[in-house]
Amino acid sequence: MRASQQDFENALNQVKLLKKDPGNEVKLRLYALYKQATDGPCNMPKPGMLDFVNKAKWDAWNALGSLPKETARQNYVDLVSSLSSSSEAPSQGKRGADEKARESKDILVTSEDGITKITFNRPTKKNAITSQMYRDIILALKNASTDNTVMAVFTGTGDYYCSGNDLTNFTSATGGIEEAASNGAVLLRDFVNSFIDFPKPLVAVVNGPAVGISVTLLGLFDGVFASDRATFHTPFSQLGQSPEACSSYTFPKMMGSAKAAEMLLFGKKLTAREAWAQGLVTEVFPESTFETEVWTRLKTYAKLPPNVMRISKELIRKHEKQKLYTVNAEKCAAALERMPREEYAKALRNFLFRKAKAKL
Numbered sequence: 001m002r003a004s005q006q007d008f009e010n011a012l013n014q015v016k017l018l019k020k021d022p023g024n025e026v027k028l029r030l031y032a033l034y035k036q037a038t039d040g041p042c043n044m045p046k047p048g049m050l051d052f053v054n055k056a057k058w059d060a061w062n063a064l065g066s067l068p069k070e071t072a073r074q075n076y077v078d079l080v081s082s083l084s085s086s087s088e089a090p091s092q093g094k095r096g097a098d099e100k101a102r103e104s105k106d107i108l109v110t111s112e113d114g115i116t117k118i119t120f121n122r123p124t125k126k127n128a129i130t131s132q133m134y135r136d137i138i139l140a141l142k143n144a145s146t147d148n149t150v151m152a153v154f155t156g157t158g159d160y161y162c163s164g165n166d167l168t169n170f171t172s173a174t175g176g177i178e179e180a181a182s183n184g185a186v187l188l189r190d191f192v193n194s195f196i197d198f199p200k201p202l203v204a205v206v207n208g209p210a211v212g213i214s215v216t217l218l219g220l221f222d223g224v225f226a227s228d229r230a231t232f233h234t235p236f237s238q239l240g241q242s243p244e245a246c247s248s249y250t251f252p253k254m255m256g257s258a259k260a261a262e263m264l265l266f267g268k269k270l271t272a273r274e275a276w277a278q279g280l281v282t283e284v285f286p287e288s289t290f291e292t293e294v295w296t297r298l299k300t301y302a303k304l305p306p307n308v309m310r311i312s313k314e315l316i317r318k319h320e321k322q323k324l325y326t327v328n329a330e331k332c333a334a335a336l337e338r339m340p341r342e343e344y345a346k347a348l349r350n351f352l353f354r355k356a357k358a359k360l
């Protein structure tokens with residue numbers, strides 16, 4: 001859904017009513033999106049190095065490249081809406097309280113040494129991601145992008161990193177399957193966009209097997225550290241689904257089309273070392289020293305200058321951001337079309353009733 005001119009004007013008014021200062025980083029983003037939405041791509045001469053304020057504004061605007069005006073308008077409206085809802089949350093005062101109120105126990109968010117750690121914490125279900133967990137992660141990333149976090153790190157509790165989408169998300173949704181698919185497509189789009197947009201280093205500490213969306217998302221991470229016990233499995237064809245999280249773009253780019261097809265079309269499960277050989281994993285560690293070695297490394301990285309890392313990440317990503325948004329939007333539209341299909345329903349039934357069948 002595109003934001004109308006009226007939505008945009010409402011958002012411009014809403015910004016003036018924010019109760020809480022959103023901080024310089026967000027203000028710069030608002031400025032850049034506003035300029036892009038009204039004037040189009042940055043057309044101003046670059047300010048001098050010592051003109052710090054105008055240089056920061058110019059950099060933020062220029063980083064949006066050729067983002068279309070309508071997308072900038074939509075992003076501006078979305079950003080203002082997220083700021084308004086967080087500043088109107090019931091527990092005013094400390095943001096920590098606000099966060100806690102909206103988090104479930106299945107996603108743990110902790111912060112230490114400049115690292116925001118986001119943990120899939122549903123070990124009895126192999127950390128499968130429920131609808132609420134998708135929403136919690138969007139919120140955690142939004143908070144970490146504007147607070148004093150230097151880097152964000154994902155990991156899992158228990159023997160799994162994550163078993164992907166909770167396959168009961170759709171069966172437990174209220175309303176019809178078409179409505180659930182439509183809600184799911186919007187949630188999926190926003191979820192993946194929050195990874196595309198995350199402005200700071202994003203690292204996965206893959207402590208065990210990873211399945212489905214928890215694997216495809218890795219193409220949007222800046223570092224993937226895996227235990228040698230981890231495996232990487234994307235059984236989309238088996239599930240009657242198509243690959244999400246921009247993996248149809250990031251995987252062939254990373255590993256070449258033949259190897260990407262092996263994973264995304266044929267559902268080949270990779271070991272950690274195979275995933276490393278394909279460029280999906282940064283480094284593999286022995287299980288026995290995994291936690292100690294990885295966290296020591298990450299704490300060292302978190303001491304590097306945060307602004308430099310943020311700017312470097314922006315330089316790496318800015319030319320393909322628009323492409324990623326487009327691929328994500330296309331995938332979500334495809335997901336919407338596929339979910340109500342019989343192939344998907346059959347795969348779901350097979351999973352849900354597999355234990356009952358096994359007893360027969």
Ligand SMILES: CCCCCCCCCCC/C=C/C(=O)SCCNC(=O)CCNC(=O)[C@H](O)C(C)(C)COP(=O)(O)OP(=O)(O)OC[C@H]1O[C@@H](n2cnc3c(N)ncnc32)[C@H](O)[C@@H]1OP(=O)(O)O
Pocket residue numbers: 124125126128129131134163164165166167168169170173180181183184185187188211212213214235236239241244335351355
């Ligand atoms: C209306 C709003 C909808 C919002 C949705 C928005 C976004 C949706 C689209 C996102 C697209 C994502 C795609 C994917 O991620 S595809 C991949 C999905 N995952 C799987 O196919 C894995 C399924 N699980 C398994 O194959 C096995 O469980 C596994 C190999 C992971 C482990 O096997 P093992 O034998 O060791 O253990 P169990 O099978 O006994 O599992 C223990 C319990 O955990 C439950 N479980 C595990 N994984 C899932 C899962 N993905 N969804 C739901 N439940 C899961 C399993 O049922 C067991 O529970 P019980 O003990 O209660 O039986």
